[in-house]
Amino acid sequence: MIFSRSAVPFLKNKIALLCIAGLAACSSTDGGVRSGFPDNSLPETGAKILTPNPQGEVIGNGQVRVALLVPTTIPGGAAAVAKELRNGAAMAMQDFGQGRIQLVVKDTAGQAAVAQTKAAEAITEGSSLILGPLFAANVSAASGSTQPAAIPMLAFSTDTSIARRGVYLFSYTPQADTRRIISYAASNGSRSITAFVPRNAEGFLRERIFREATGRAGVSANIIQYDRTPEGIQKAAVEAVQTVNASDTIYIPEGGPIPPVILGALSGSGVDVGSKKVLGSGTWESVKTSDPLLQNAVYPGRDISSFNGFATRYQSQFGARPGVQAALAYDAVTLASELVRLNGVSDPYARTSLESNRGYKGVNGAFRVRSDGITDRGLAIYKIQGGRGTLVEGAVSSFSGS
Secondary structure, eight states: OOOOGGGHHHHHHSGGGOGGGTTTTTSOOGGGOOOSSOOSOOOSOOOOOOOSSOSSEEEOOOSEEEEEEEOTTOSSTHHHHHHHHHHHHHHHIIIIITTTEEEEEEEOTTOHHHHHHHHHHHHHTTEEEEEOOSSHHHHHHHHHHHTTTTOOEEEOOOOGGGOBTTEEEOSOOHHHHHHHHHHHHHHTTOOEEEEEEESSHHHHHHHHHHHHHHHHHTOEEEEEEEOSSHHHHHHHHHHHHHHHHTOSEEEOOOOTTHHHHHHHHHHHTTOOGGGSEEEOOGGGGGSOTTSGGGTTOEEEEEOOTTHHHHHHHHHHHHSSOOOHHHHHHHHHHHHHHHHHHHHOSSSTTOHHHHTOSSOEEETTEEEEEOTTSBEEEOEEEEEEETTEEEEEEOOOSOOOOO
16 A cells, blocks of 8 residues: 555554555454564564664664665666665655664665675675665675675565575566466467567576466467567568467567567568457566557556555656656565564564565565565556556455465
């Protein structure tokens, strides 16, 4: 749930209503259902010793220090993502974290060696939790400091090969995304799906996940690879005509301008695209859904029921509409703050709390951190109608678990 600015002071006094832990701490305990959290009356003793003057931007004055590692000074678009992460985290500190945690923002410059150095620096300064980094190589490097020190990390990479207990990926993953849309398609009649994937590392990953998902769903799978050029897509479309005509569904996981280009190339090569079901992925948030070729296509996406309220507040404060990363950082910091309230300052981020089976609910919807380092997230299904994505199947609002 997202709360308005006017509601925040009230909620600080009525913290039981805080829904970042809505599926655990805010769940009813009637009938003997356990919340999954320890008693919240722990004495405020045993906190880590915080060194004075930590390196980086300091937000808040709580007894528990949390470091946020972001590539602030990296050239290119990643710097904008870093800014979103920082701003989302700062909003959560304003709402819930000021008196509980102290957030220290550290710049990794997008370099693995720097990320490891900053993680080690954060631990030396007394941080009990690391948020970030963003890139897979940076996460792996930083874990070289966090794992020996038994300091948990909630990172923002989507590369599940680096996830493990203690190195948790707080992001959306291609695995969950693909499984959700293939499962939905199979339950709605798809029996033979042709997937178009780029001929690169991302495409190879998507192909592997797609084959796993279709195998689990009992659906026939076909793969068409393409080079990410107009000529490469046209060539792939011509070669795929027979395969696509024999399939009932087309799956295009890549977002941006690619889906209408592929569908246009197929249509121009003789495929009746309108007779096929078309599937997309969570990256379709970047697709211009007004293209007529995308009418009736379906794709998985975030539960935005709470995100829109967050986005309005973010835009008012920072002058730009946020993306998913800002909300992820907001949820990560809010979770960090709430666990201090629930567990006390001596060991707020114990595995048993981070890995709550019931999970939590944030501005991106329900989520659950698993012991293997992957975060389960509730994903909705959207259908493009009238040039916009329309909700056709909601995301799960809770996770089962003891």
